[in-house]
Amino acid sequence: MDFDAIVIGAGPAGSAFAGRAAKGGMRVAVIEKKKDLGTPVRCGEGIGGHWFESLGLKIESGVGYAIEGAAVYAPDGRELVVKNDETTGFVVERKIFDKQLAIAAARKGAHFYPKTMATGLVKEAGRIAGVSVQRDGEAFEMRAPLVVSAEGMEAKIAREAGFNCQANLYDVDSCYEYEMAGIAGCHRLIELYFGNKIAPRGYVWVFPKGDDVANVGIGVGGSMGADPKRLLDDFIAKNPRFKKAEPIEVKGGVISVGAPIDSFVKDGFMVVGTAAHQVDPIHGGGIALAIEAGEMAGDAALAAFEKQDYSARTLKKYEDDWRAAEGQKLSKRLKLRKVIEQLNDDDFNHIFKEIGDSDMLKVLDSDFKPVVAKILLKRPSLLKVLMSLV
Amino acid sequence: MVVKIDDSKCIGCAGCVSVCPVMALTLVENKISCDAKCISCGTCVKVCPARALRL
Structure with missing residues (x-):
C-alpha cells in the first residue's frame, strides 16, 4: 500500500x-x-468562539451547546463573569x-x-x-x-x-470528569472553580452541554499527588445543585499544560x-x-x-x-500558569476582590501589566510571584 | 517488574502511556497493558486520574 x-x-x-x-x-x-x-472522550469538549471564524468551523445543532461567557470563582466563592470572544464558544459532543x-x-x-x-x-x-x-x-x-x-x-x-x-509530571494535569444530567442552575456560562483545596494547581469546571446537562470535571497538577476523582466527588457532594444530578458518563485523561x-x-x-x-x-x-x-x-x-x-x-x-x-x-499563557500555581487561597481571594471583569479580560489577552499594578498596590508581597508577568 | 492495572478502574485515557519514560505501556481498544520494558519507576501510578495502577 x-x-x-x-x-x-x-x-x-x-x-x-x-x-x-x-x-x-x-x-x-x-x-x-x-x-x-x-x-x-478525554476532555471538557470546549472550543472558544474566536476559532469558528478563523478555522471556518461549523457546529450543527445537536453537536454543540453555545456558551456566552465564563464565570470564574475564587476559593471564597467570589464570582467574576467574563464575556469576550475567547470565553464565548461551544461545548461540543466530541x-x-x-x-x-x-x-x-x-x-x-x-x-x-x-x-x-x-x-x-x-x-x-x-x-x-x-x-x-x-x-x-x-x-x-x-x-x-x-x-x-x-x-x-x-x-x-x-x-x-x-x-x-x-510528558513530565510537572507539565501535565490529571483530569477526571463526569457528564451529568439534572444539574440545577446551569446557564450558558463555563464555570471554573479555583482553590488549592478544591483542585491543587488546577480547577474544577462545569461546561454546560444543555440546560441541565454538563461536563463536570477536575484537573490537578500531575506532580501534586492529589486524587482527582476523590476531589471531584467531594466537590459534587458538597454542592446542592448536583443533588438531583446523575452521572451519565465518565471521562478523563492527562493533558499537557507545558x-x-x-x-x-x-x-x-x-x-x-x-x-x-x-x-x-x-x-x-x-x-x-x-x-x-x-x-x-x-x-x-x-x-x-x-x-x-x-x-x-x-x-x-x-x-x-x-x-x-x-x-x-x-508562552505568555505558560508564564501565567506558573504564576497562578504559586498563589495560595488567600492570594486568590485577594486578587478576585481587587480586580474586576475588565481586568480579567486583560489577563486573558495577556495584557498583564495594568492588572499586576492594581494587585500589587494592595498586596506588595506578591511582587516576587507576579514579577515574571511584566 | 510490570505495573499492575485494575481494569475496573481504568478509563482508557492513556495518560500513563504519555508519561512512561521507557514506552512500556500500550493502549489497545481502551485497555492498557504493560510489557517487560517497565522499570517500576511509578510515574504512571502518580499520573493516573483513575488511580488504576499500582506497582
Whole structure:
C-alpha cells in the first residue's frame, strides 16, 4: 500500500491534515487504532468562539451547546463573569464532532483505516519510508515518504522517530470528569472553580452541554499527588445543585499544560496537535489548536509534495507558521500558569476582590501589566510571584 | 517488574502511556497493558486520574 502521506490518529489534528492534503491532490491514509472515533472522550469538549471564524468551523445543532461567557470563582466563592470572544464558544459532543471532521476529510479524498494500529516506523536507507501496522490479526507495512503523528498524548511513533513528546509530571494535569444530567442552575456560562483545596494547581469546571446537562470535571497538577476523582466527588457532594444530578458518563485523561515540544518536523515526519503538546497551558484546551496545526501542516505537506522534497527544511514551513500564529501567546499563557500555581487561597481571594471583569479580560489577552499594578498596590508581597508577568 | 492495572478502574485515557519514560505501556481498544520494558519507576501510578495502577 503506497501513499504520499500516512497520518497516525483520526482526531481533530489528523483529520484536519488529511482533508487539507487530500484536497490538494495527495494520496493520504489516516490510520486509527480504535474501531470508533472520538471515544473515549478525554476532555471538557470546549472550543472558544474566536476559532469558528478563523478555522471556518461549523457546529450543527445537536453537536454543540453555545456558551456566552465564563464565570470564574475564587476559593471564597467570589464570582467574576467574563464575556469576550475567547470565553464565548461551544461545548461540543466530541463523539460526533470528531466523526464529522473525519467525514469531511474522507469526502475530500482521504483514505481511512480504522482499527489499524501503527506499531513502528519503516525506514529505508536511513530514511522514513512508512509505518508498520497491525489490523485484524495481520501485520503489514504501509509506505509513504511522509508520516504525520497526530497521536495525541500517547505519541509513541513520534517518540520512536526521536521527538521529545514524553510528558513530565510537572507539565501535565490529571483530569477526571463526569457528564451529568439534572444539574440545577446551569446557564450558558463555563464555570471554573479555583482553590488549592478544591483542585491543587488546577480547577474544577462545569461546561454546560444543555440546560441541565454538563461536563463536570477536575484537573490537578500531575506532580501534586492529589486524587482527582476523590476531589471531584467531594466537590459534587458538597454542592446542592448536583443533588438531583446523575452521572451519565465518565471521562478523563492527562493533558499537557507545558510548552509545545521543541521541534515539530524531521525529514519525512511531522507532529501535529496534542502529540506536539500544542495545548493551552491555562485551560488545557487543544481541539482548535490541533485543527489549526493540522491545516498548516497539510499546506506545508502540499508544498513538499509539489517539489517531491519531504526534507525537514521544506516541512518546517508548518512549524514556522504555527509558532508565528500561536507561539508567543502560548508562552505568555505558560508564564501565567506558573504564576497562578504559586498563589495560595488567600492570594486568590485577594486578587478576585481587587480586580474586576475588565481586568480579567486583560489577563486573558495577556495584557498583564495594568492588572499586576492594581494587585500589587494592595498586596506588595506578591511582587516576587507576579514579577515574571511584566 | 510490570505495573499492575485494575481494569475496573481504568478509563482508557492513556495518560500513563504519555508519561512512561521507557514506552512500556500500550493502549489497545481502551485497555492498557504493560510489557517487560517497565522499570517500576511509578510515574504512571502518580499520573493516573483513575488511580488504576499500582506497582
